[in-house]
Amino acid sequence: MYDQIYSNYSNNKYIYNKCPDEFIQSFCSVPHANDFEWVSARFSPHPQQEHIFVLGNEWGSIALFNAKEDLDKYKFIRRGSRCIHSVILDFCFLPGIPEWLIALSGKSHIYLIDITNGKPIYCLYGHSCSIRCASVWPGNPHLLVSGSRDGSILGWDLRSPPLGQITIDGSEWGAFPPSRTFAFAHESAGVVSPSSCKRSKTVASITGLLHFGENYVISSSSSASRLFKIIFTKF
Structure with missing residues (x-):
């Protein structure tokens, strides 16, 4: 019965065009490596490792890949683990x-x-919304700045000792507070209140960060009136 169905499916274009996708996919024997959507990717910038890249999905899993390996035999998958939730x-x-x-x-x-x-090393906490971007000064990989949807920019010095442990979804992480805080880094003029006749301020989310010196960062935001800003971030 299987051979008959498969033969008809392979040789008859009419059946191929009319059969639902579920029927065609039922003959697929290739295993799915991950049923969840990959939402982020990044190639390694390190010398001799430009062929290594990582993918992250919606459930907090991270997979490490080697672009030089054979794709057909899944040798390009080096390792994978669920690191965060x-x-x-x-x-x-x-x-x-x-x-x-x-x-x-x-x-x-x-x-x-x-x-x-x-394995987890540190959990950097201090933002109140999702993290949109981060930048590391190439001359000192321990200096990091991050921007969030809450409009804040936080600076981190990874050479500082962590403040104890923090438990997140059952995993123990070294708790790491920020060394510098720039709250409401991008404020823009809001609407005029009819009662007070004053113009309120709105906080724009941070959309991009880029080091152009050890102590200077260019930040971009969702604000139409203040798109870019230069911040002095000396720790």
Whole structure:
């Protein structure tokens, strides 16, 4: 019965055009590596590792891939693990430290992960909304700035000792507070209140960060009136 159906399916274009996708996919024998959507990707910037890249999905899983390996035999998948319990919006590699990786979560935390074993190192806390972007000064990989949807920009010095442990979804992380805080980094003029005749201020989310010096960062926001801003971030 199977041979008859498969023969008709292979040789008859009419059946191919009329059969639902579920029927055609039922003959597929290739296993699915992941049923969830990958939402973030980043290639490694480290020398001799430009072929290595990471993917993050909506459930907090991180997979490490080798673009030089054969795709047909799944050798390109080096390792994978579920590190956090939230969607991973983006990654940030640390210059000079190839085994460390920053993961920006859909919640309010930033995670420092050892990609050699998938184990957590630090949880950087301080934002109140999802993290949109991060930047590391190439001359010092321990200096990091991050921007959030709450409009704040936080600076981190990873050389500082963590403040104890924090438990997130059953996992123990080293708790790491920010070294610098720029609350409401991008404020813009809002609407005029009829009662007070004063113009309120609205906070714009941070959309991008870029170091152009050890102590200076260019930030962009969703504000139409103040799109870019230069911030002095000396720790």
